[in-house]
Amino acid sequence: MTDLSSFPITKKWPAQHPERLQLYSLPTPNGVKVSIMLEETGLPYEPHLVSFETNDQMSPEFLSLNPNNKIPAILDPDGPGGKPLALFESGAILVYLAEKTGKLIPQDAAGRYQTLQWVMFQMGGIGPMFGQLGFFNKFAGKDYEDKRPRDRYVGESKRLLGVLDKHLANREWIMGDSYTIADIATFPWIRNLVGFYEAGELVGFKDFANVARVLEAFVARPAVVKGLGIPKRG
8 A cells, every 4th residue: 555654744634545646725726727637637536625714724734745835735646756746836736647647738849838838827827817806806905995906907817818818719728629738727717707706897708708618618528517626615
């Protein structure tokens, strides 16, 4: 049996199936990237809920795996060379799982780099900008009298949606006919923007028909439907 006892995180979240990939997460836009990817690839995994309500992400056990105290993180007992691999950052995890399984990333070099380009577009642009807009529209920032910070993120979010919408014209997915990790990285954030953050009207989402079309196709995928609810909240 695989022994993961040397990893302190397993003290707080014991592995019932240590031979499976261990996922430490929460169903947020970043968290569900990995659960969706795991569902799409069919890799056996064991999910563990990292609850923000009890500050699990600040526990010494979680910090031992991710010192940046953010979800998701994984512990793969069958990493490179057959040795366990601990990994954090959702984009890095997506790339790792794509290369581990040989799925959801083009095999040719040019296609691979172009896919990574769009993953980084999400990681460096869509995620941070949409997240800030969510803060100013949905959470504590909505009570600020000065709306200039909110409007700054509205403008940048609209710009990013415009870039993506133009790219998606005449394309089924971000990489054309092929569904890839670029879609898995991006569309949970699009869904969150118009859903949980309630910012669809604010950014004029109706003007981005191509983004809306691909979002609809994305959320209809069985693996996405399942992955959006993993790990289950307590």
